[in-house]
Amino acid sequence: MINPIEALSILKEHRRDEVVIATMGAEREWLKISQHPRDFFYVPSAMGQAPTLGLGLALARPDLRVVVLNGDGCMLMNLGCLVTIAEQSPPNYSLVVFQNGVYEVTGSQPVAGSGRVDFAALARAAGIRGASHIRDISSWKGIAARVLRGPGLEFAVVNVEPITTGEVGPKAPCLITEQIARFQAALGS
Amino acid sequence: MFDGAEAVKVFEELGVTHVVWLPDSELGTWHATLAASRALKLIRVCREGEAFGVAAGLHLGGARPIVVIQCTGFYEAGDAMRNVVHDLGLPIFTIVGYRGYYGGIAGRKDTAATFLEPIVAAWQLPCKLFTKESKIDELAAFYRETQAQRTAAAALIAETRT
Numbered sequence: 347m348i349n350p351i352e353a354l355s356i357l358k359e360h361r362r363d364e365v366v367i368a369t370m371g372a373e374r375e376w377l378k379i380s381q382h383p384r385d386f387f388y389v390p391s392a393m394g395q396a397p398t399l400g401l402g403l404a405l406a407r408p409d410l411r412v413v414v415l416n417g418d419g420c421m422l423m424n425l426g427c428l429v430t431i432a433e434q435s436p437p438n439y440s441l442v443v444f445q446n447g448v449y450e451v452t453g454s455q456p457v458a459g460s461g462r463v464d465f466a467a468l469a470r471a472a473g474i475r476g477a478s479h480i481r482d483i484s485s486w487k488g489i490a491a492r493v494l495r496g497p498g499l500e501f502a503v504v505n506v507e508p509i510t511t512g513e514v515g516p517k518a519p520c521l522i523t524e525q526i527a528r529f530q531a532a533l534g535s
Numbered sequence: 536m537f538d539g540a541e542a543v544k545v546f547e548e549l550g551v552t553h554v555v556w557l558p559d560s561e562l563g564t565w566h567a568t569l570a571a572s573r574a575l576k577l578i579r580v581c582r583e584g585e586a587f588g589v590a591a592g593l594h595l596g597g598a599r600p601i602v603v604i605q606c607t608g609f610y611e612a613g614d615a616m617r618n619v620v621h622d623l624g625l626p627i628f629t630i631v632g633y634r635g636y637y638g639g640i641a642g643r644k645d646t647a648a649t650f651l652e653p654i655v656a657a658w659q660l661p662c663k664l665f666t667k668e669s670k671i672d673e674l675a676a677f678y679r680e681t682q683a684q685r686t687a688a689a690a691l692i693a694e695t696r697t
Binding site: 386390391392393394395396397398399400401402403404405406407410424426427429430433434522523526529530533535 | 552553555576578579580581582584585587588589590591592593594595596597598600614615617618619622623624
């Protein structure tokens with residue numbers, strides 16, 4: 347089991363100019379360590395839609411690498427999108443699922459299938475080849491750069507501990523309309 | 536009612552880049568023409584909520600997507616649509632198949648048509664109904680009008696099969 351803050355910090359060390367779309371618990375923690383013009387803090391969100399938002403952006407902008415930081419509760423809400431992603435297979439898209447087994451932002455109630463669901467197997471079954479399942483920090487250190495930069499469609503599940511600091515809910519850095527204006531300017535779109 | 540060739544020609548003229556869709560039996564007749572278009576990219580989703588997420592990402596990246604779904608899927612997609620249209624404020628144009636508008640297909644009558652217009656109104660989404668008598672130019676005009684206002688909107692396409 348990996349500390350999620352450590353996992354995100356490793357990702358940040360490798361991050362260059364990739365777009366990062368973060369949601370829910372991962373968003374809250376990413377916001378604490380990253381202030382990059384190509385960050386998109388998806389708050390307020392429709393829970394489960396961060397991977398599809400990232401997919402659309404990756405399809406519109408094949409010149410950019412788009413990395414989505416998702417949670418397992420979010421992933422469970424939208425499992426069908428794994429098939430949609432696999433069908434499109436944009437080579438500039440990465441989806442990371444931080445699996446902690448709980449709905450952390452609502453007070454850490456267990457998700458359905460907590461501790462049993464194999465998201466990497468689901469992704470492979472949907473047609474995403476090379477999906478990885480990371481269970482320890484050394485494996486994550488070894489794969490984080492590839493997850494960020496490819497060369498192709500990347501999918502990784504990272505087993506992380508729930509955060510127990512008592513913080514609930516994702517945090518918005520500013521009004522979403524302001525963020526969109528800044529983000530689009532950073533992308534030149 | 537307009538057919539796939541008319542619809543695709545208009546979408547191309549309007550500068551639509553992507554059609555994100557999960558068709559019904561009415562809109563499904565457009566598939567061959569949509570798939571054959573060189574100007575439009577057809578993106579199939581597994582559930583309609585996905586369509587709004589994908590369209591939002593496309594829009595943020597500078598593309599001009601539309602969403603094409605059935606009303607039952609529109610019901611399912613409520614939260615995704617709410618977020619994209621009202622939270623993010625993106626002017627996504629949606630074509631919604633109005634299942635059962637003329638009473639439904641014999642032997643398959645249900646309540647799908649009962650709730651569409653009240654639900655679209657509840658979501659505060661500008662809409663326009665297109666029936667058997669409607670012309671494709673009216674759809675194009677509605678698209679142009681709402682996009683010029685940078686407003687999301689829904690075109691409700693009556694199911695003509697009975």
